[in-house]
Amino acid sequence: MTNTSMSKVPVTANINGEDVTFLCEPRQSLLEVLRDVIGLTGAKEGCNNGNCGACSVIMSKDPAGNGVLVNSCLVLGVEASGAKITTVEGIAPADGLHTIQRVFLEGAALQCGICTPGFIVASKALLDKNPHPTEHEVRNWLAGNLCRCTGYDKIIRAVLDAADEMSKEKDRG
């Protein structure tokens, strides 16, 4: 069955704090929409079937904004309707880097960098939920994000360091 003239659906979502309306085919994944339709190429395609986590984004349909970490390759673009979505492009504050990003850089927690957007987003989702994770909790949470370069050592240390720094930042107000 071929369908080359599949009709497009208008979808409105809040992406990284801005309302965005886009047209997408029902068969397009949120990952494809982000990358190819909207032009946010920070989320990467490593497997397109939810195994590698390189396309991780935080998604919420809850007005309070309690986001859930999802593989954007497993979400359809049309499912994003009305959702609030945070991609790696939306993690940093306007004037610099998020602590997680800075600590990843300073701690050499990336080599090739292709998995890094997914790890940054997944780590943000973890620390939002659990500001003081143990090493085991970090490893367990990040087991859905594959990295082939680092052996994970410096990534795990970076997330634990980021948790410490964020907690000190919070104490300082």
Add this chain to the structure above:
Amino acid sequence: MATVEINTTEKKDAGNGNQTFKVIGQRVVRPDGVDKVTGRAQYGADVKFAGMLYGKVLRSPHAHARIKSIDTSAAEKLPGVRAVVTGADFVPAADKIERTGEGSINLNYLSLNLMAQEKALYHGHVIAAVAATSIHVAEEALGLIKVEYELLPPVLDVLEAMKSEGATILLPNLRMSEAGEKGDTPTNIAAHEQFQRGDLDKGFAEADVIVEREFVTGTVHQGYIEPQNATALWNTDGQITIWSSTQSAWDVRREVSEMVHVPISSVRVIPMEIGGGFGGKLNSYLESLAVALSRKAGHKPVKMTMSRDEVLKATGPTSASVIRVKMGAKKDGTLTAAQAWLAFEAGAFPGSSINAAMQVIFAPYKLANVLIDGYDVVVNKPAAKAYRAPGGTNAAFASETVVDELAEKVGLDPIEFRRRNAAVEGTRRPDGPVYERIGLIETLDAAEQHPHFDAALPAPSAAHLKVGRGVACGMWMNWDGKSSQSATVNPDGTVSYLEGSTDIGGLRASLAMMLAETLGVRYEDVKPMMGDTQTLGFNDATGGSRSTYGSGMVAHMLGKKITAEMAARAAELWEVKPEEVTVQGDVYSAGDKSITFKELAGKLDELGGPLSVSASADTKGATPAFGTHIVDVEVDVETGKVQILRYTATQDVGRAIHPSYVEGQIQGGVAQGIGWGLNEEYYYDKDGHLLNASFLDYRIPTALDLPMIDAVIVEVPNPNHPFGVKGVGEVPIVPPAAAVANAIYHATGARMTVLPMKPGNVLKALGKI
């Protein structure tokens, strides 16, 4: 000109370790870092152009089949389809062997791998490619291509393929090469190679203990997270531009020029940020297809990206192997003889890593009597490609397991046994080279002195859990190779720096550090960028652990040239003879006058104008490096599952330019070695279909599978390099499988001879199934 020494083999103080550095050894932040943590970095798949088409590949569903006919007419009629190409659109490259990537390759075989002609030789072999207005249309079109196949029996096992009678022949023209001669009968054995020295019989007669075992290892994949991709435009003026994820832009240029029969000057390859390679992105796959589609579609840009399924089915896995090792030792631990027989699967075309495996297998030891035979054998699997220390992990798995057994039999601890036999400067490796200054003994000492070596093993928490510790060594030869770079001094005192070695894991930072060190300026004042095949001279691949070494050497040359030119400008400023100018760090002086690099940079405009230099070299002097690893495992003897409890890897790195990146290389190599050791394996059915072409079923280690990995940097500087560098990236994947196997033995008493050491294989070794 001022007298500044420019010498690619400048020895100076490198050899004695007394150099002091301002920049080298710091843990600086990489220049490409911000873009990589914010999602801005442009990888190959992120490329987009107006009017761009999307290409997809039709792949063989059969492991071995004659292609009787291909009908693309229905696909071509599908709205949105702009071009379809098949074998008929390609004239295979000439039958000639050329250096490309990390080794040599027959270009005819390379072209037959990129696009099948008469036969499909593995499940996933390219049959046709389509360009369309969207990726979905391209995928639909693939389903409309009708291919008639005549099925042929597949050959899936290396020993089966080697049978002189009755084996199905993959390549009718293939003849075995042996000692410079070609055989005269059709065969699947592409080559037999041999290294021999001394008197093997005499050596084994002198031994008090002899151990002989056969090892079998599975097919594994590099497992980079970024799938292969390429975007190509064949412009109407005949100029081809390719944006690619590659370890070697200049090799892609050469390969494409041979595949589509245009001069290399018609091809420009722009390397994009690359999401891992590990040897799997040394050669091209999609580039020539995208180029051909671009022309046929009316000179439109065509982007192609592989799915994960395609990556696993059709790009370089590394060789499965059968390895037999026999070694003998005296009661005092002295090795008397060593023999190895290795058969490596090359996949569908000749060119496995057999030769490298033969270099690695006994490399750590002094051996007077040795014989090594290696076979390169074609089977109906994807064409094997380099994978980090290609052939080293399986070779060391075999030899280091036998060494562990010998050590135990003569009653020596594994480090002491190895130390008594350890290769040193002047030792001749079985394949011929005599070692220069190497650091094997230093890594053994570092391992022995590490708290891990003497630490008590943790008590098992249940009766069915057994714990044990294993040790193994490994070597990699390392490479130097060709590099080209250029730089210009800016009026604000910074240096814009263009380099051409693919940066996969921080190379731009390490090279900028070496240039800054040479110039005496701050790291932040060197602004590195990646060049391409049109903006720089030739650069060899980032592979063979060569880039920090060879490109670092050229960075040093470039720095010396800039310094000489700056000194000449200072002489002009002060109206003195250039040889009167001396340089100390970033300060240029003559008599009582002095000026800093930055101040002088601000005056260049009046002192002769812009200052730009370039440097190219065929660098020499890379030396092998060694590592010694210690691992603790917990084996569940009921289920066969092995858990890594603790891991320590010591390695001679020559000089750590950026210690964090050196540690990262060691940790990453160890993790891949553990994956190869415990989980990773291609599963084929009897017809040659790959059954586990996904990251769910081809399971690489996750964060939950590994402990922290303690990387211990040992620095025995290489006197041939201005900063003492040795290659780092490949050594750490060599010892892990052997170290884990030895640890499993010491936990359970079962010797492991099959990779991966998955639960089923552990239970078999324990005699439980």
